[in-house]
Amino acid sequence: MKFLKNPFPAMWRLYRSMPLTVKLGTIWIVAIVFAAIFADFLPLKDPNYQGFIMGESKVNEGPSLKHLLGTDDLSRDLFSRIIYGARVSLTVSFVAVVAGSAIGGFLGALVGYTRGKVEAAVMATVDVILAFPGLVLLLALVTFMQTRSLFVISVIVGFLSIPPYTRVARANSLSISRREFVLAARAIGTPRRTVLFREVIPNVLPSIMAYALVAAAGVIVLEGSLAFLGLSVQPPTPTWGGMINQARKDIKLTLFPVLVPSGAMVFTVLALNTVGDWVRKRGQVRGAAL
Amino acid sequence: MNTSLPDTPLLEVENLSTTFMTPRGPLTAVNGVNLTLQKGQTYGLVGESGSGKTVFSRSMLQLNVSSNVQTTGSVKFQGEELLTKTRKEMQSIWGKEISMVFQDPMTSLNPVMKVGTQVIEHIRHHLGLGKKEARELGIELLRSVQIPEPEARMDVYPHECSGGMRQRICIAIALACGSKLLIADEPTTALDVTVQHQILNLLDFQRRDRDMSMVLVTHDLGVIAGRADHVAVMYAGRLVEVADTKTLFAAPKMPYTEALLRSIPRMDQPAHTRLLSISGRPPDLANPPKGCAFAPRCAYAQEQCENEQPPITTHADGSQSACWIPLGTPASRDALQKNLSAGRPQTLAMHNVASTTSEVK
Ligand SMILES: Nc1ncnc2c1ncn2[C@@H]1O[C@H](COP(=O)(O)OP(=O)(O)O)[C@@H](O)[C@H]1O
Ligand SMILES: [Mg+2]
Numbered sequence: 001m002k003f004l005k006n007p008f009p010a011m012w013r014l015y016r017s018m019p020l021t022v023k024l025g026t027i028w029i030v031a032i033v034f035a036a037i038f039a040d041f042l043p044l045k046d047p048n049y050q051g052f053i054m055g056e057s058k059v060n061e062g063p064s065l066k067h068l069l070g071t072d073d074l075s076r077d078l079f080s081r082i083i084y085g086a087r088v089s090l091t092v093s094f095v096a097v098v099a100g101s102a103i104g105g106f107l108g109a110l111v112g113y114t115r116g117k118v119e120a121a122v123m124a125t126v127d128v129i130l131a132f133p134g135l136v137l138l139l140a141l142v143t144f145m146q147t148r149s150l151f152v153i154s155v156i157v158g159f160l161s162i163p164p165y166t167r168v169a170r171a172n173s174l175s176i177s178r179r180e181f182v183l184a185a186r187a188i189g190t191p192r193r194t195v196l197f198r199e200v201i202p203n204v205l206p207s208i209m210a211y212a213l214v215a216a217a218g219v220i221v222l223e224g225s226l227a228f229l230g231l232s233v234q235p236p237t238p239t240w241g242g243m244i245n246q247a248r249k250d251i252k253l254t255l256f257p258v259l260v261p262s263g264a265m266v267f268t269v270l271a272l273n274t275v276g277d278w279v280r281k282r283g284q285v286r287g288a289a290l
Numbered sequence: 291m292n293t294s295l296p297d298t299p300l301l302e303v304e305n306l307s308t309t310f311m312t313p314r315g316p317l318t319a320v321n322g323v324n325l326t327l328q329k330g331q332t333y334g335l336v337g338e339s340g341s342g343k344t345v346f347s348r349s350m351l352q353l354n355v356s357s358n359v360q361t362t363g364s365v366k367f368q369g370e371e372l373l374t375k376t377r378k379e380m381q382s383i384w385g386k387e388i389s390m391v392f393q394d395p396m397t398s399l400n401p402v403m404k405v406g407t408q409v410i411e412h413i414r415h416h417l418g419l420g421k422k423e424a425r426e427l428g429i430e431l432l433r434s435v436q437i438p439e440p441e442a443r444m445d446v447y448p449h450e451c452s453g454g455m456r457q458r459i460c461i462a463i464a465l466a467c468g469s470k471l472l473i474a475d476e477p478t479t480a481l482d483v484t485v486q487h488q489i490l491n492l493l494d495f496q497r498r499d500r501d502m503s504m505v506l507v508t509h510d511l512g513v514i515a516g517r518a519d520h521v522a523v524m525y526a527g528r529l530v531e532v533a534d535t536k537t538l539f540a541a542p543k544m545p546y547t548e549a550l551l552r553s554i555p556r557m558d559q560p561a562h563t564r565l566l567s568i569s570g571r572p573p574d575l576a577n578p579p580k581g582c583a584f585a586p587r588c589a590y591a592q593e594q595c596e597n598e599q600p601p602i603t604t605h606a607d608g609s610q611s612a613c614w615i616p617l618g619t620p621a622s623r624d625a626l627q628k629n630l631s632a633g634r635p636q637t638l639a640m641h642n643v644a645s646t647t648s649e650v651k
Contacts, residue, residue: 180397181401183398183400184460188378188389189384189416192377199400
C-alpha cells in the first residue's frame with residue numbers, strides 16, 4: 001500500500017483537500033487526543049491540586065498566565081482539568097467506536113450479506129434495544145452497577161453502541177451485496193466467506209467509518225449527561241459533565257467555570273460532526289464515481 | 291467429472307422456468323426454455339430488454355440473487371444436472387467449468403481491490419498456484435486479452451481503467467481457469483461502438499483459441515451476425531424462434547424476429563432508409579396475456595393469436611418458431627392484407643417502413 005510506505009505526503013495532501021472548517025475540526029480532534037494521551041508528560045498542573053490551600057490561587061479565578069483558563073470553585077486549574085477530563089470522554093467514546101464498529105459493524109455486514117433467519121433475529125434484537133431511549137437505558141444499566149469506574153462505564157456505553165452500528169452496517173451491506181461485483185465474484189466460484197471479507201466488508205467500511213465519527217460525538221454527549229448526573233466515573237477523576245455540574249452552583253457569581261467544560265464538549269462534538277460529514281460526502285462522491 | 295460420450299451436448303437446457311414471487315403475485319420471467327449447445331459452438335440469445343435473458347443465464351447457474359425465486363426444469367452440463375447441485379458443488383463449476391461476463395464492466399469489479407489482486411486471488415483459488423506463479427499467469431492473461439503494459443495494469447484500481455479495459459479484465463478473469471463454457475450477458479452493451487467490436491472480436495478469438503463454447507446474450511441481432519452458430523430469440527420469457535444463424539437472417543419465421551431484423555441499420559440499404567421501431571411494449575410478466583405475448587404488437591396478429599398460446603413447431607428448413615401464422619406462408623400474406631385493410635395501426639406502421647424499403651425482401 002502506497003499509504004503505509006510513505007504516510008506523510010499522503011496525509012498532507014488529504015489535509016490540503018479539506019475545507020477550512022474540516023481543517024479546524026481535524027486540528028481540534030488531533031490536539032485534544034494528543035493532549036489527553038500525553039497529559040502526564042505535558043507541563044500541566046495537577047488537576048486536583050487546590051491552590052488556595054497554600055494561598056497560591058483563588059477560587060473561580062479568571063484566565064491568567066498562571067491559569068490559562070482560570071480556576072474552579074476549589075481553585076483547581078481548569079485547563080488541566082479539561083485535558084484530564086478529556087481522557088474519560090475520549091476513552092468512553094473510543095471504546096464505543098471500537099465495540100460498535102467491530103462487533104456491530106461486522107454483525108450488520110454479515111447478516112446483510114447472508115440474510116435469512118439469523119438476520120431477522122439479529123435485527124429484531126437490535127430494534128428492541130433501539131426502541132428504548134438511549135439515555136434511559138444507560139441510566140438503568142449504570143444504576144445497577146456498584147462501581148462506576150472508567151472500565152465499567154466504557155463497557156456499558158460500548159455495549160449500547162453496538163445496535164446502531166449493526167443497523168448502519170446491515171443497510172450498507174444489503175446494497176453492496178446486490179452490486180454486480182459481488183455477483184461476479186460468486187460467479188467465478190469465490191467462496192462465500194471470501195466474498196464477505198474481500199468484497200462486502202471492505203466496501204461497507206467507509207460508511208461505518210463515517211458513521212463512527214458522528215456516533216463518537218453522540219457518545220461524548222451521552223457520557224457528559226451521565227457525568228452531569230453524577231453517574232459517570234466518580235470524583236476525584238475530572239469529567240467534563242462533572243465539571244459542568246460542579247460549576248453550576250456558582251453560576252450567578254461566574255460563568256467561566258461552566259463555559260470551559262461546555263466549550264470543550266461543544267467544540268469536540270462539532271469537530272467530530274464536521275469531519276464525519278466530510279468523510280461521508282467524500283465517500284458518496286467516490287461511490288458515485290465507481 | 292463425467293467422462294461424457296462424444297455426442298453429449300455441452301449444455302442441454304430443458305423446460306427451464308424461473309418464477310419470482312413478487313408482492314404483485316408470481317412473475318414468470320423465464321418460461322419453458324429449451325436449448326442445446328454443442329461443444330465449440332456459439333449460441334446467440336436475442337431479445338429486447340426485459341425479455342428475461344439475464345434471468346435465464348443466471349438461472350442456469352443458480353446465480354439468481356433474490357430469495358423469492360423458484361427455478362424448475364433441467365440444465366445439463368456435460369450430461370450432469372446443475373439445478374440439483376448444492377452451492378458447495380456449484381462452487382467448483384462457477385469460474386472453473388463455466389464462466390460469466392457481465393453487462394456492465396463499470397460495476398462488475400470490486401472497487402476497493404487492485405485489478406491484479408482480483409485476478410491473482412481467483413487463479414489461486416481455483417488452480418492452487420503460488421503467489422508468484424499466479425501473478426505471472428495473471429500478467430499473461432491480461433496480455434492475452436490485449437491489455438497494453440499488463441505488468442503495470444496489475445497494480446491499478448478498477449476506477450483507473452476505461453470501460454473497455456475493465457471488460458477485458460473481466461474477460462481475462464473469466465478465461466483464467468480454462469472454462470469450457472462462457473456465458474456473456476450483453477458484454478458490450480455498456481461500451482462505445484468501436485470498443486464493442488474489439489471486445490466481440492476478442493471474445494470470438496479467445497473462444498476459438500481455447501476451444502470453448504459460448505452463449506452470447508444480446509439485445510442486438512447485429513452483434514450475433516457472423517459470430518453465432520445458432521440463434522434463439524426470446525420474448526416475454528419464452529423462446530419464440532430458434533434457428534441456425536443463416537436461416538434466421540434469411541428467412542425469419544416469427545414476426546418478432548422480422549421486426550428485430552428490420553430494426554438493425556444495414557450497410558446495403560440507402561442511407562435514408564427508415565428503421566422499424568417496434569411499437570408498444572413487452573407485456574407485464576406478472577399478468578401475461580392469454581395468447582401469444584407478441585400479438586398486441588404484431589402486424590400479422592389474428593384472433594387466434596390473441597387467444598391461444600402458439601406451440602413451438604419445427605419447419606422444413608430445421609428452424610423452430612412459436613407462431614400461429616409463420617412468415618413466408620400464404621396465410622401470413624393474407625393476415626397482413628386483412629390487417630392492412632382493417633387499418634390495424636401496428637400493421638400500418640410496419641407497412642409504411644416496408645414500402646420505403648421495398649427492395650429489402
Ligand atoms: N429479482 C427479481 N424479482 C422480480 N422480478 C425480476 C427480478 N429480476 C428480474 N425480474 C424480472 O424479470 C424480467 C426479465 O428481466 P431480465 O432477465 O433482466 O431481462 P433482460 O436481461 O432480457 O433485459 C423483467 O421483467 C424483470 O422485471
Ligand atoms: Mg439483461
